[in-house]
Structures are given as C-alpha cells and as structure tokens.
Amino acid sequence: MSFLHARFAKPSRVTCLSALCVIAGGCILAALPSSPARAQVAIIVNGDPITLYDIEQRTRLMQIAGAKGAGRQQAIEELINDKLKLSAAKGYKLEITQSDVDSAFGNIARSSRTTPENFAKGLASAGINPDTLKARLKADLAWSQIIRGKYQSALQVGEKEILTTLEKREAKDVGYEYVLTPILFVIPRGAEGMVDSRKRDADLLRVRFQDCKTGIPFARALRDVVVRDTIRRNSADLSPQLRGVLDKVDVGRLTPPEVTSGGVEVFALCEKKETTADSPARRALREEYYSERFKKHADRYLKELKKGAMIEYRQTQ
Structure with missing residues (x-):
C-alpha cells in the first residue's frame, strides 16, 4: 500500500500511538526483565494483579512512545487505570476480542508503514513484549466504548455550535x-x-x-x-x-x-x-469539541471508579 493510498483510506476512530513509529526503523536491543519479575505481584486492583514485569514493560513502552514525563510512577498510574477500565467493561458485559486488539495493533503498524509482524519485531528489539502494547490497546478500546455508550448524548456536537464558532474564528468553511x-x-x-x-x-x-x-x-x-x-x-x-x-x-x-x-x-x-457538507475546518472543530467532552466525562468517571476500587500496594520497586 502506498503512502497516498494508505492515507486516502477512510480514517479509523481507533487512536494510535503514532510516536511508536520510530520502532519500525529498529532500536537498540534491550534485554527483557528476568523471569522472576514476571511473577512478582506489585499491586492488586479489584482482585486483578499488576506485576513488577508489567510496570517495567509499561515504563519502557511510554518512554519509547515519547510520553511526557514518562517514568515508573506514571506507568503505575496508567496500569491501575487500565485495570479499572477493564473492570468496568466486565460490569457492562463488554467484551473486547483478540481480533479487535490485533486490528488496532495492525493500524499502528500500518501508520508506521510496516507489517504487524515487523512492528512486533521492532518492539521486541526495544525490549518490549508486543503483548504490553496490546494490553494497553485492549483497555483503550474498552474505555472508548464505555464512555461513548454512557455519555452518548453529552458527547454530541451540534452543527449550529460549530458554525457559530467558525464565524467567530473567521475560519474558511x-x-x-x-x-x-x-x-x-x-x-x-x-x-x-x-x-x-x-x-x-x-x-x-x-x-x-x-x-x-x-x-x-x-x-x-x-x-x-x-x-x-x-x-x-x-x-x-x-x-x-x-x-x-x-x-x-x-x-x-x-x-x-x-x-x-x-x-x-x-x-x-x-x-x-x-x-459545504463538510470541510477541514468544520471537521477539525468537531473533533476538537468531541475530544474535550470525551476527556471531561472520561476523567470524571475514572475518578468515580478509583474511589470505589480496592487497590492494594504490595511492592512497586
């Protein structure tokens, strides 16, 4: 698939970790943590364990992706949030299949202009198990469906609202x-x-x-x-x-x-x-408003989940 052809393809709503594209170009080989770290439980969230290995892997993934302020504590917070999101998905009887996850993984690979197989090899060469990224994608996919379903009406952006803002900004519609x-x-x-x-x-x-x-x-x-x-x-x-x-x-x-x-x-x-059915300015504004509303409701709901969660810290070092 060509650069142009790939981008003329209709866009997906799945948000991709585009910063990981550097991995497709190859990275310095980094050793994976030793096997004992895989089994050492660091945190338990609603009965679901997070291991030291999970923390090490997520930290490395965030650093490779260029996440701002990426560090161990941020990785821990992200992993806890992912467990809460997946726990909420179970409550809604929402199932994210392996096919869904693989499709999202493939979208990231294609945005890197490579195959899923080569992208997985690139992750491994950076010392990251591909399942680490897939675990994050699973939580993201579940969370997106939950928020869109729970706050469907609140997330809607009206055309009148968009046109009013475009007029104020004097944007070309x-x-x-x-x-x-x-x-x-x-x-x-x-x-x-x-x-x-x-x-x-x-x-x-x-x-x-x-x-x-x-x-x-x-x-x-x-x-x-x-x-x-x-x-x-x-x-x-x-x-x-x-x-x-x-x-x-x-x-x-x-x-x-x-x-x-x-x-x-x-x-x-x-x-x-x-x-005039749609324009770049109108589309960008619609996505801007949608993203703001999504984040607002997602953050609020995540705080609610965290307040009612059972989180046990055993060891994080």
Whole structure:
C-alpha cells in the first residue's frame, strides 16, 4: 500500500500511538526483565494483579512512545487505570476480542508503514513484549466504548455550535470532494531494479495524461499497468499534506509517482468540486469539541471508579 493510498483510506476512530513509529526503523536491543519479575505481584486492583514485569514493560513502552514525563510512577498510574477500565467493561458485559486488539495493533503498524509482524519485531528489539502494547490497546478500546455508550448524548456536537464558532474564528468553511483513480505500474517481486524504469514510465504517462475520459482507457491498455477502482474522498478526511499534493494537481492530471510495495503508483484526479457538507475546518472543530467532552466525562468517571476500587500496594520497586 502506498503512502497516498494508505492515507486516502477512510480514517479509523481507533487512536494510535503514532510516536511508536520510530520502532519500525529498529532500536537498540534491550534485554527483557528476568523471569522472576514476571511473577512478582506489585499491586492488586479489584482482585486483578499488576506485576513488577508489567510496570517495567509499561515504563519502557511510554518512554519509547515519547510520553511526557514518562517514568515508573506514571506507568503505575496508567496500569491501575487500565485495570479499572477493564473492570468496568466486565460490569457492562463488554467484551473486547483478540481480533479487535490485533486490528488496532495492525493500524499502528500500518501508520508506521510496516507489517504487524515487523512492528512486533521492532518492539521486541526495544525490549518490549508486543503483548504490553496490546494490553494497553485492549483497555483503550474498552474505555472508548464505555464512555461513548454512557455519555452518548453529552458527547454530541451540534452543527449550529460549530458554525457559530467558525464565524467567530473567521475560519474558511469550504471543503472539496475528490474523485480519484489509482493507477499502478506493477513491479514483480524480486525485480526492485525496475523501480527507476517504472518511474520513468509513470512520468511519461503523466505527460500524456490530459483528462480521465481518454487517459484512463489509455492507461488500461499499457503493459503491466493496473487501473484500480475509483475512490471518492472529502478533503476533511485527508491530512493537510495530502490536500497540499492534490492542490498542485489540475483536474484530469496525475499526481507524482510514488513507490509502493506493488510497484509505482499515481492517482488520476478526475473530479474536484466544492462542498459545504463538510470541510477541514468544520471537521477539525468537531473533533476538537468531541475530544474535550470525551476527556471531561472520561476523567470524571475514572475518578468515580478509583474511589470505589480496592487497590492494594504490595511492592512497586
């Protein structure tokens, strides 16, 4: 999947630990804690144990992810909160499956432009058991569902509220809908030496490609070229970087070529029209308000859970 193709994909609501992307590039090999630490119980939360190993692993994960002020005490607080979240999930009979967790893990890997398998290896090379991250993801997934279900009406953001704020901020409330056709210049496996020649082929097509009506049939007739299904995307769904790429491309022309796992890919911009159904400014404001409300209610509910919890500290060093 290409950089562009991955980001033209519709966004997921799962929040990813994007700072962990550095792991995909490789880290210094760090030894995992010795086996006794795995069994030493440090804290018990509502009957559920947290081991010294859990604390060491979470501390390391937070440091690798670049969490502000990441340290042992912060890791302990995070682990306790995760236990409370999962305990609440049990109370609501909410089940987060292994498939759900693996999917979230895969989303992080893809945001790192790597496979889940390679991402797991990267974590291991940094001395982090992949299950450490998966445990955190499980708690996050459960908590997100709980808060969205419990405070559904309070989290809603009205369009009138958004428009009023946009007027006050004098923000541009215009978006675009793009119609794009991906065109792939195939490179067989093991033939990486063809990359430069395929880039040249793509550049030649960019010169000849003047409109989608004639250009796409022409591309389909080319040897070892695959024209994929047309996709529609709103500018509100795209990053500023991608909007910048499309802003430089005229309708009926192709984006610059990009190397992907399958070859060299370009996108034909077949249509671009203004839309007021949604815009980057409106989407950003909606997400801003939603995040603020989510955090407010989540923090309040977590405090309630902590007040009623049975937390026993045995040893944390």
